[in-house]
Amino acid sequence: METLIKKGAEAEIYLSEWMGRKVIIKKRVRKNYRIKEIDEELRKQRTKKESLLMSGARKAGASVPIIYDVDLSEMKITMQYVEGERIKDCIDDMDGKEQKKVCKKIGEGIASIHKSGIVHGDITTSNLILYKDRIYFIDFGLGEKSSEREKQGVDLHLLMEAFKAAHENEELFNWVFDAYEKNFEWADEVRKKVREIAERGRYMVRE
Amino acid sequence: MICLGIEGTAHTVGIGIVRDRPFGILSNVSSMYRPPSGGIHPRDAANHHASVFTDILQKALERANIKFNDIDLVAFSIGPGLGPCLRTAATAARSLSLYLKKPLIGVNHCIAHLEIGRAVTGASDPVLLYVSGGNTQVIAFMNGRYRVFGETLDIGIGNCLDKFGREAGMPFPAGPKIEEIARKGRKYVGLPYSVKGMDVSFSGILTAAINSLKRESMEDVCFSMQETCFSMLTEVAERAMAHTEKEEVLLGGGVASNERLRNMVRKMAEERGAKFYCPPGELLVDNGAMIAWTAILMKKSGIEMDIDETAIKQNFRTDEVDVTWRH
Numbered sequence: 366m367e368t369l370i371k372k373g374a375e376a377e378i379y380l381s382e383w384m385g386r387k388v389i390i391k392k393r394v395r396k397n398y399r400i401k402e403i404d405e406e407l408r409k410q411r412t413k414k415e416s417l418l419m420s421g422a423r424k425a426g427a428s429v430p431i432i433y434d435v436d437l438s439e440m441k442i443t444m445q446y447v448e449g450e451r452i453k454d455c456i457d458d459m460d461g462k463e464q465k466k467v468c469k470k471i472g473e474g475i476a477s478i479h480k481s482g483i484v485h486g487d488i489t490t491s492n493l494i495l496y497k498d499r500i501y502f503i504d505f506g507l508g509e510k511s512s513e514r515e516k517q518g519v520d521l522h523l524l525m526e527a528f529k530a531a532h533e534n535e536e537l538f539n540w541v542f543d544a545y546e547k548n549f550e551w552a553d554e555v556r557k558k559v560r561e562i563a564e565r566g567r568y569m570v571r572e
Numbered sequence: 573m574i575c576l577g578i579e580g581t582a583h584t585v586g587i588g589i590v591r592d593r594p595f596g597i598l599s600n601v602s603s604m605y606r607p608p609s610g611g612i613h614p615r616d617a618a619n620h621h622a623s624v625f626t627d628i629l630q631k632a633l634e635r636a637n638i639k640f641n642d643i644d645l646v647a648f649s650i651g652p653g654l655g656p657c658l659r660t661a662a663t664a665a666r667s668l669s670l671y672l673k674k675p676l677i678g679v680n681h682c683i684a685h686l687e688i689g690r691a692v693t694g695a696s697d698p699v700l701l702y703v704s705g706g707n708t709q710v711i712a713f714m715n716g717r718y719r720v721f722g723e724t725l726d727i728g729i730g731n732c733l734d735k736f737g738r739e740a741g742m743p744f745p746a747g748p749k750i751e752e753i754a755r756k757g758r759k760y761v762g763l764p765y766s767v768k769g770m771d772v773s774f775s776g777i778l779t780a781a782i783n784s785l786k787r788e789s790m791e792d793v794c795f796s797m798q799e800t801c802f803s804m805l806t807e808v809a810e811r812a813m814a815h816t817e818k819e820e821v822l823l824g825g826g827v828a829s830n831e832r833l834r835n836m837v838r839k840m841a842e843e844r845g846a847k848f849y850c851p852p853g854e855l856l857v858d859n860g861a862m863i864a865w866t867a868i869l870m871k872k873s874g875i876e877m878d879i880d881e882t883a884i885k886q887n888f889r890t891d892e893v894d895v896t897w898r899h
Contacts, residue, residue, distance in 0.1 A: 374807075374814035398839040399803035402760040486769060507769050 375411075376506065383433055383443050391415075391506075392441040408440040411506070416442050418483055418505040425481030427474045428499040447503070449496025456490065457532055465540050470500040472544025475520060479549055484508055484516040489527045514551060518558025521545070525559065573871070574598070574638065575645040576668070577864025580661025581653025581681045582706055583612050585621035587632040588861030589643075592868045595691065598636035600854060600861040601628045606744055611734070618656035625664055632860070643672055647867030650678025651888030653706070658884040666879060677867040677875060678882045681858075682707060682890045683718055685824035687869060688862035693849035695822045701809040701837060704825035704858070705730030705745070708805070710770060710812045711890055713898060718890050721812040722770030729801055730827045732774035736797065739782045740790065750794045751830050757795020761788045765800055770811050772804045798832050806836045813846060823850040826857040873897035 367390065371378040379390040393408040416435045419442075423429040434443040452471070456464060471493060478485060485492075486507030494501040509516070525538045546552040573593075579586040579602070586602030605612065605620040633640070648665035651658060662678070669676035686700045699721075700711045708724040727735075730747060737746020763780045766773040781797045788796075809821055821841050827833065834850055841848035855862060873896040 374811040396807075396840070397843060398806050398836040400760060400799050403765065403799060403803050407765060 373506075380446065381443075386433070387446040388433060388443050389430065389446050390441050390443050392439065394440075409437050412437060412440045412442060415505050415508070418508045418510070419444070421481055421483050421510075422478045422485075422502060422505070425483070426477040428501045429505075430501060430503060447494050447496050447501045449494050449501070451491055452493040452495055452500070453490035453527075453531065455495055456537070461534070461536075464534060464537060467495060467500065468537055468540035469544040470498075471524075472541040472546075473548050474500050474502060475524075475541070476545045476548035476552075478502065479512075479517050479520070479551075479555075482510055482512045484511050484513075484520050486516075486520070488520050488524045490524070490531065491527075514554045514558050515562075517551075517555045518562055521555060522559045522562045525563075573644045573868055574642055575647055575864040575868045575871075576632070576643045577647040577679070577860045577862070577867055578661045578665050578668075579649045579681070579684075579858050579860045579863050580621050580657050580664075581649045581651070581858060582657055583617050584858040585624060585628065585657075585661065586858060586860035586863075587628050588859055588864045589632055589636040589638065590861050590864035590868060592872070597855075597861045597865075598638065599632045599634075600859050601632045601635065602857075602859055603628055611738065611744070612654075614654035614656045617654065618660045621657055621660045622664075625660075640672060643674055645677065645864075645867055645871055646672065646674050647677045647679050647863050648882075649681045649684070649863050650882065651681065651885035653681060653884075653886065655884065655886050658886065662882060662884050666882060669879075675871070675876065676879065676882055677870055677877050678884075679863045679866045679870070680888055680890060680893050681863075682709060682711065683893055683895075684862040684866040686711060686718065686822065687866040688855050688859075689822045689824050689849065689851045691865055692851050692855060693822065695820045695847070695849040697818055698820035698822035698849060699809060699812045699816060699818050700822045700824055701805060701828070702824045703729050703805060703827035703833070705734060705827075707825065708772065708774075709890065710808050712812060712816045712818055713895065714816060716898075717895055718893065720890050721815065722772065722808040725768070725771050725773040726775040727778070729774060729805065730825070732778045732801065733797075733827070735778055736781050740785060745826070747827060747830060750798065751832065753791055754794040754798045754832070756791040757789075757793075759788075759792045759795075760799065761792050761796040763796055763800045765804060767804050767807055770808045770815070772808055774801065777801060798830070802830070802833045802836050805833065806840050809837060810840050810844065813844065819844075819846045821846060821848055824856060828856045829853055869897040 367379040367381045370380050376393045419429050430445040432444050492504045528537045574591045577588045584604045588600040589598040603624045605617040646669040648661045702709045706728045708728045710722040711718050733747045742749045764776045838848045
């Protein structure tokens with residue numbers, strides 16, 4: 366039984382079962398506006414890339430859903446279903462001490478991902494899941510292999526904006542960055558980039 | 573209110589006369605600079621604009637069947653665009669405003685494309701895919717501003733097509749010719765597909781397309797170039813729609829005259845259950861009517877400009893404008 370739980374611009378997300386486990390299936394769907402040659406190649410490349418980034422980030426020490434299967438004929442990735450709650454939905458209900466703890470983990474997670482030469486590309490509070498004291502990073506669909514400070518800055522800037530838009534405690538991002546700084550030697554340069562990007566002022570808050 | 577709007581950001585100088593109630597485009601006259609060879613030199617384009625200005629002004633008044641004194645408001649494209657062209661249009665607008673003793677408003681060119689589209693197609697809150705020579709942006713209204721959700725990281729789509737056309741010996745603008753030739757293309761020649769989040773980039777495709785002319789037929793290269801570039805544009809428009817949760821997509825800019833691009837965006841909208849809108853050709857390309865109409869909206873929402881606020885802005889960004897006429 367597959368249940369559609371989300372329909373994005375490029376992929377459909379299903380909740381399903383795989384060898385007795387609860388899983389998420391991310392399926393990149395055919396787009397009929399583009400010719401088959403472009404469509405298939407793109408979906409294949411992106412499916413491959415996303416699974417590589419996910420396993421790369423996982424190897425680097427960040428919590429990322431385990432990939433069970435990659436199917437390049439149907440362009441789908443079958444991955445671990447992470448129970449728990451989106452940071453977006455739970456952080457406002459915590460007390461300051463708990464928030465600080467969670468933010469520290471987010472910062473450490475981003476640092477591990479960046480250290481391994483990967484950028485996530487879409488770190489919003491909807492793409493972070495708290496489960497059993499771990500912060501899971503989901504949706505690497507916009508990620509790439511890169512160690513550019515600019516792109517690392519975009520990752521953090523987006524999170525900063527997401528916190529600013531929807532959450533009350535203004536300290537949240539600072540706590541994330543403190544932990545990031547302790548775990549990533551180029552954090553100073555990234556901070557400069559975050560400022561630069563904010564000044565350009567065109568990146569939009571999500572949700 | 574009757575507004576005379578002057579457009580002059582790039583190769584086209586246009587004058588449009590628009591009335592708000594009942595809404596009507598009374599006239600919309602323009603003249604496009606076509607370089608004898610090569611690309612557009614900003615100074616030559618500006619000289620062209622100055623030399624044809626009085627002529628199109630007269631035509632615009634005649635076709636609208638109004639007199640100078642019927643005009644309540646003078647508007648012009650304040651940016652973004654080529655400096656010399658912008659200055660020519662701005663100077664003409666200031667002189668008219670002083671002569672007629674009527675208020676003057678400078679309009680953001682990109683926003684004008686969106687507003688005229690809304691006015692004539694019935695789209696209410698669309699994502700605009702704005703595709704022209706110099707500009708390629710995905711724009712939507714959010715929190716009091718028109719935000720740029722995606723854009724080109726290097727050259728505009730029209731510029732990409734024109735440069736390819738120039739290398740391939742086509743006259744400017746090359747878009748229509750490429751479209752015609754592409755219809756005969758059958759084989760897809762691989763070109764770099766460059767979408768980054770909601771942004772696009774065209775310079776790599778341009779180089780690859782020019783290089784592939786050595787091995788592949790003109791028909792196949794034109795076909796492949798259109799397919800690649802337009803798929804990218806359609807994809808980022810769709811992403812912006814999903815992201816902003818808007819259910820309308822609107823086209824603007826000269827490249828939107830291309831049948832293939834329209835069909836792709838229409839198809840995308842269909843598959844999402846969204847609505848597709850496209851203004852008629854004369855309002856897709858740069859024109860004075862869109863400037864006039866946007867100025868009316870601005871004026872009615874209380875915007876006034878002193879003459880010293882009418883300095884041109886070559887790099888005027890879409891999201892710098894406080895959109896006082898929408899909530």
